[in-house]
Amino acid sequence: MTLLETIVIAFWAMLPAYVPNNAAVLAGGGRPIDGGRTWGDKRVLGDGKTWRGTAAGIVAGLALAGFLTLFAADVSAATGVDVPEFTPLAALGLAAGAMLGDILASFLKRRSGRQRGAMFPGLDQLDFVVVSLPLTALLASEWFVDVFTWEVIAVVVIVTPLLHVTTNMIAYKLGLKNEPW
Numbered sequence: 001m002t003l004l005e006t007i008v009i010a011f012w013a014m015l016p017a018y019v020p021n022n023a024a025v026l027a028g029g030g031r032p033i034d035g036g037r038t039w040g041d042k043r044v045l046g047d048g049k050t051w052r053g054t055a056a057g058i059v060a061g062l063a064l065a066g067f068l069t070l071f072a073a074d075v076s077a078a079t080g081v082d083v084p085e086f087t088p089l090a091a092l093g094l095a096a097g098a099m100l101g102d103i104l105a106s107f108l109k110r111r112s113g114r115q116r117g118a119m120f121p122g123l124d125q126l127d128f129v130v131v132s133l134p135l136t137a138l139l140a141s142e143w144f145v146d147v148f149t150w151e152v153i154a155v156v157v158i159v160t161p162l163l164h165v166t167t168n169m170i171a172y173k174l175g176l177k178n179e180p181w
């Protein structure tokens with residue numbers, strides 16, 4: 001497989017994990033998941049993690065996985081790159097794992113004294129990868145080992161932070177996000 005093919009497959013396979021964060025930004029608001037609760041003198045998660053944003057993120061990821069699955073065969077035939085279809089459990093692992101990773105990152109941010117919106121370099125860019133890949137491996141093992149070869153995982157770990165920085169900068173410039181990270 002060429003590097004370009006590996007990049008295309010990595011990007012395609014990760015789309016259901018990339019989109020939930022952006023959908024959450026667009027749909028966020030309403031009741032925070034932690035219900036305003038604190039642990040010690042700090043919030044458990046903070047107002048930036050809401051039920052509505054989380055649900056919208058997971059639904060967006062699942063919908064995108066379904067959409068990509070409809071077109072996978074055509075795209076493979078047209079480009080010669082064998083892009084994968086998503087099983088329901090693979091889609092769930094990617095989408096729900098992405099949201100869970102983001103939530104766990106906020107938990108770590110609050111524990112370490114960071115206010116809502118504070119940046120945490122590294123964690124901000126890779127939080128969703130760190131949870132979505134293991135969760136998908138757990139929920140859809142056969143699908144995972146088939147699609148996520150070591151080469152694909154390496155590309156994901158390198159390309160994701162670049163993509164994350166770019167899309168968040170765009171969302172910030174468009175006024176959709178309060179901070180560019």
Ligand code: CTP
Pocket residue numbers: 024025026027028029045046047048049050051052053054099102103106109115116117118177181
């Ligand atoms: N959002 C949401 N629910 C989520 C994730 C995000 O409602 N599970 C929305 C919130 O409006 C949030 C915005 O998307 O403010 C940006 O997401 P993010 O940068 O992850 O949250 P922050 O506000 O920066 O909070 P934190 O410091 O906890 O990451």
Ligand code: MG
Pocket residue numbers: 117118179181
């Ligand atoms: Mg943030």
Ligand code: K
Pocket residue numbers: 102105124
């Ligand atoms: K985040």
